[in-house]
Amino acid sequence: MKAFKIPESVLVVIHTPALEVLLIERADHPGFWQSVTGSQDTVGEALLQTAVREVREETGISAGPDQFRDWAVSNVYEIYPVWRHRYAPGVTHNTEHVFSLCVAPGTAIRLSAQEHTAYQWLPYLAAADLCFSPSNAEAVLMLPRFVAG
Numbered sequence: 001m002k003a004f005k006i007p008e009s010v011l012v013v014i015h016t017p018a019l020e021v022l023l024i025e026r027a028d029h030p031g032f033w034q035s036v037t038g039s040q041d042t043v044g045e046a047l048l049q050t051a052v053r054e055v056r057e058e059t060g061i062s063a064g065p066d067q068f069r070d071w072a073v074s075n076v077y078e079i080y081p082v083w084r085h086r087y088a089p090g091v092t093h094n095t096e097h098v099f100s101l102c103v104a105p106g107t108a109i110r111l112s113a114q115e116h117t118a119y120q121w122l123p124y125l126a127a128a129d130l131c132f133s134p135s136n137a138e139a140v141l142m143l144p145r146f147v148a149g
Helices: 047-059 081-086 124-130 134-147
Strands: 008-015 020-026 036-039 068-078 093-102 116-123
Touching (some): 008 134, 036 047, 068 134, 093 134, 116 124
Antiparallel strands (some): 008 020, 068 093
16 A cells, blocks of 8 residues: 655756756646656655655756755645545645756756656746646746846
8 A cells, every 4th residue: 555645745946047947747637737846755854855856756867965956935735636635634735845956958858757748948937837836837937036146
């Protein structure tokens, strides 16, 4: 039996210095574009380690913890009903912690076929428009203030 997901997750906005943002399309919901997201594997897993692991699993990018920027921004949101079965009974909300990762243009992407079917790099404003999650779109729009300085 698979354990329930932990309602503490990360959102990692992967971008280039020119603010092109990587979006990946969910395999289980075609047309749902997002940044890298994922829940802690264990209650004790550090959020930065969750970010490093999820980026590697979902994109094939092996980045060290020192390459990530913790925005110290958290979003609490209601879990979409279609995904609530993954959580313990009665869990309806998730806390998402936002990170970013700057990569070189042309960085190779290797998707996890079980999770995502396609990827694209878009200027950050266009990427924000395409994100299905409001908190993901908001994070992408905040990107310039976390890159400059």
